[in-house]
Amino acid sequence: MRRGWLITRRGPPRGYAAGMKAIAFRRYGGPEVLEPMELPEPKVGPDWVLIRAKAASVNPVDWKVREGGLDALIPAHFPVVPGWDVAGVVERVGPAVTGLRPGEEVVAYNRQDHLQWGTYAELVAAPLRTVAPAPSAATWEQAGALPLAGLTAYQALVERLEVRAGETVLVHAASGGVGRMAVQIARVLGAEVIGTAGGRNHERLRELGATPVTYGDGLVDRVRALRPDGVDAVLDLAGGRALEDSPEVVRDRFRITSVVDPGVLDMGGQYLFVRPDREHLTRLAEWVDEGHLQIDVGATLPLAEAAEAQRVQEAGEVQGKVVLTI
Structure with missing residues (x-):
């Protein structure tokens, strides 16, 4: 072994x-x-x-x-x-x-x-x-x-948001532990990724396959500049202003999932509290071994x-x- x-x-x-x-x-x-x-x-x-x-x-x-x-x-x-x-x-x-x-x-x-x-x-x-x-x-x-970071990202993208190849996903706080997993899993699913992060983390997000944007004031304009018609899905790992801005950049509010703020339900989105799942965790481990996840x-x-x-x-x-x- x-x-x-x-x-x-x-x-x-x-x-x-x-x-x-x-x-x-x-x-x-x-x-x-x-x-x-x-x-x-x-x-x-x-x-x-x-x-x-x-x-x-x-x-x-x-x-x-x-x-x-x-x-x-x-x-x-x-x-x-x-x-x-x-x-x-x-x-x-x-x-x-x-x-x-x-x-x-x-x-x-x-x-x-x-x-x-x-x-x-x-x-x-x-x-x-x-x-x-x-x-x-x-x-x-x-x-x-x-386990926790991988399962959170997997269940949000696959089960809640049902991300498909060719779509664009916006990940708030993309440079965190769950965020980095989410960027990579979305790429495995064939999606394009826009990730919000501070400037010092932009290069790492590019290495993982995401297009980085700075969070904060003007975020809606920055995302719309990249996707004028809006993104297909939003994964919120930050809450606060990032979540509040999300309805303005997504085509369908139901395809906003937050793992930090149940208030997402009030705007028509979905809330996720990650659960243990042996099958999902096995798949994540396989993706690591296949070189898809760092x-x-x-x-x-x-x-x-x-x-x-x-x-x-x-x-x-x-x-x-x-x-x-x-």
Whole structure:
């Protein structure tokens, strides 16, 4: 195998201590509430997989969860281990799991129905529906950065917007983690892409196949200069003024999808909250291996520095994904 070793056991190794190191928080708050903990090994249900983590991506939702921003939607059981992205090696599988065995390299978008057992940990228990084979062409850090960003872009473009070859898609915040995935996936689908971003990110967007435009005042005029009849679809990853301008540049308001502002529904568009999907994640990994998708990692930090990693991600101090190595 590319990165590691293959084992065949379905139970824990001899001498294994039922515990793990993790980063967790006991209450909502700022980065200071994150602390290293020794926690019990998470339980593995009949159709679950236990993953020995190698890398976990840091996403904006992680610090929003830490601050209590999802408390009205998802119940929390403290202490909470944050994180929804992970790449690693299957440690063992539940008795009902088929198609995966210990030793295989996998990625997962491990969003569950409650907050407790996340991915900032040595061991991650994930439902089989969230797990897919890892791309063999990616490093652990790149693989760990794929699930949430890739699935968000894929589901928005394929399921919500139904982008087709020959169309033009406007992606707001195209230089972010989801945005870069969206640019590339839209290109795989055969679409042309206009991406909003600050000037320092324009060259990277060109490399990925998009036509960059600067966001802010005058955006409508800049987009209309490129597509006088309007674009076919808009993927909003920014909200605010960018979303407000979107109806003026798209032909059909229903083909505006936002992943940050449910207010898009009031203007006739669609809202997306990404969901785990094993088939979609498998397809994304295949596109990485086929050379269609590049995963930009901007910074890597050890698990013990998770608080700093979240701070860096929130501040937007790096270009590309922030990843924890475990």
